[in-house]
Amino acid sequence: KKNYAVLGLGRFGESVVRTLTEFHQDVLAVDIDEERVNALMDVATQTLIADTQEEAVLKGLNIDTFDFVIIGIGNNMEASIMTTLLVKELGAKWVIAKAETAAHGRVLDRVGADQVIFPERDIGRNMVRKLLSNHILSFIDLSPDYTLAEIEITDSNFANQNLLELNLRQKFDLNVIAIHHGKMVNITPKPTDMVHLNDILTVVGPVDRVQELDDAIK
Amino acid sequence: KKNYAVLGLGRFGESVVRTLTEFHQDVLAVDIDEERVNALMDVATQTLIADTQEEAVLKGLNIDTFDFVIIGIGNNMEASIMTTLLVKELGAKWVIAKAETAAHGRVLDRVGADQVIFPERDIGRNMVRKLLSNHILSFIDLSPDYTLAEIEITDSNFANQNLLELNLRQKFDLNVIAIHHGKMVNITPKPTDMVHLNDILTVVGPVDRVQELDDAIK
Ligand SMILES: Nc1ncnc2c1ncn2[C@@H]1O[C@H](COP(=O)(O)OP(=O)(O)OP(=O)(O)O)[C@@H](O)[C@H]1O
Ligand SMILES: Nc1ncnc2c1ncn2[C@@H]1O[C@H](COP(=O)(O)OP(=O)(O)OP(=O)(O)O)[C@@H](O)[C@H]1O
Known part of the structure; x- marks a missing residue:
């Protein structure tokens, strides 16, 4: 501590x-x-x-x-x-x-x-990033280029498949470190774990790729 | 737009x-x-x-x-x-x-x-969350049984292999979310990424399994 x-x-x-x-x-x-x-x-x-x-x-x-x-x-x-x-x-x-x-x-x-x-300068920037994101519920920048973000999966194209099928790593260079399903949090998600509609994924990766995923979700 | x-x-x-x-x-x-x-x-x-x-x-x-x-x-x-x-x-x-x-x-x-x-108030809060982001999962509803830990790989039995070979997921139910190699941090580690002696791994998983890994490393 x-x-x-x-x-x-x-x-x-x-x-x-x-x-x-x-x-x-x-x-x-x-x-x-x-x-x-x-x-x-x-x-x-x-x-x-x-x-x-x-x-x-x-x-x-x-x-x-x-x-x-x-x-x-x-x-x-x-x-x-x-x-x-x-x-x-x-x-x-x-x-x-x-x-x-x-x-x-x-x-x-x-x-x-x-x-x-x-x-003032830093909050202006943060505020804009929040404004521009559609499904990002929260984010913490780990470094100037990498961020940890919570993204809500509101798009059926991204739901009802497991992490291997979703393949965020290949498509977006993102690491899924948690799946929130209602009140439950799966903190060591396996490739075979399912993502359901309205689940929230905690992802880690480049800021722009997180934004890309956010934009891809309807 | x-x-x-x-x-x-x-x-x-x-x-x-x-x-x-x-x-x-x-x-x-x-x-x-x-x-x-x-x-x-x-x-x-x-x-x-x-x-x-x-x-x-x-x-x-x-x-x-x-x-x-x-x-x-x-x-x-x-x-x-x-x-x-x-x-x-x-x-x-x-x-x-x-x-x-x-x-x-x-x-x-x-x-x-x-x-x-x-x-000032909002940036103070954001700044603290960023500082604490090494305890990333305190921001996720962390079940009392899971933890995040940084483990230094000082044992050659755990070094000079990639994450797939190391297979911490199967052996310890742990998710590796970062590899620190000297000053560099790899925050989206791929299964093919190498772990070198004295690298530090950021892992997430059940408290007792983290302890197990810690004990297994000489
Ligand atoms: N009536 C007005 N119409 C348009 N702009 C105005 C008006 N009054 C003040 N401004 C502008 O608002 C801007 C911000 O105000 P000011 O710099 O006084 O506040 P501040 O709190 O120091 O800003 P910040 O903290 O964002 O630097 C200034 O550029 C100023 O010219
Ligand atoms: N020498 C000092 N030692 C300890 N505290 C000090 C000293 N000088 C100023 N402070 C304290 O620093 C605090 C912040 O300063 P102040 O309120 O003037 O700045 P501010 O920029 O308006 O702060 P903020 O924007 O965070 O509200 C005040 O509570 C003040 O008492």
Whole structure:
């Protein structure tokens, strides 16, 4: 199990803390503002009111022991940059920082952020992908090119056959890792397992091939 | 093919226009700021410099003919709210609006937005799900008996053969969903793909069978 530290509890940081907790992960939530910390006291595993620009604070947190450090300090660009620099210098393994502007993002890159998030830009893209898909119920991008997606089989051309006959691997370069049939989930589907109308397939593969399958389904 | 109108070309609106274009969709891009419109002149199908709070402008655009209207007016909450109201009153089919704050979002709901986007909050959630995607199946209704595990192949009895020869499905009821070879990850492994010594396999299957494989590897 990995552990997470979230520094800066604005809308982004708070959302990260709440989602991590929802998925039963251990998370430390830190902010300079007492109210924001208190709001998450019963949500996060651990909380702290502190200025993350202070090296002593970060050392005291053993910031290098966290698998992921997420920096959600927004408006105060200087605090965001300084915190990122110090956190990386102190040995944090993987730092994700939220950027206010493209230039801010480039600075965060320079001071060592492993990943920079641009909320408006990234959500715009995600939203469009959801809009354009017809049968994709949800997706998680595993990398820039590969995605895991849940696709509903609403087309009888794709139903009432087994995985070998459906042959998504050959036709779409997709790996079916689960078949959802009503409430049941078959997580190690065999080639002989049947796909019924309205089943949901969890597939893994290239983003464009997933889209292709989505388009092929009426 | 559907058509899209994007009103307000900040970072969110611009990202929506660029992504729609990338996926070969028809998009009209509108903003009150000439520079922002010009920046997307060669990207969007059609552009217009206009104040979207003016009913005459929206009527002239035949806003009711678009399948989706996306309102990316941010900072100017009044313009965002007014534009949303007018666009819905004029018969727009589906309106997605970006909100600055939770309260702003509630107002947008009231004036008819079909969908409200909260970039920081939504991206925080998406980002966590991506981080956790190595525990992919926590997002699928995982039966308590199944698990996902990463197993390093340190035993030459399990190496230098392909997945078909390794036959983990028959021997351990396990589905190999990825092969990690050094820095490379093969996320759609074929039966003919090789497993080399010290590769890491991502497998899915019954908890006890995963343990069995783990024990079998010296
Ligand atoms: N030096 C600091 N140490 C710890 N927390 C800080 C520091 N400076 C700012 N913060 C916190 O970072 C949080 C996020 O910053 P702020 O709300 O200004 O940015 P934001 O970009 O509006 O955030 P969001 O967009 O995520 O809502 C705030 O709760 C603020 O108290
Ligand atoms: N009445 C209006 N008609 C058309 N466009 C408008 C109007 N008012 C504001 N805009 C445009 O909306 C765009 C987005 O607004 P702004 O940049 O203020 O918000 P933002 O929240 O910072 O955007 P983002 O977060 O997406 O970058 C700007 O390009 C602005 O010119």
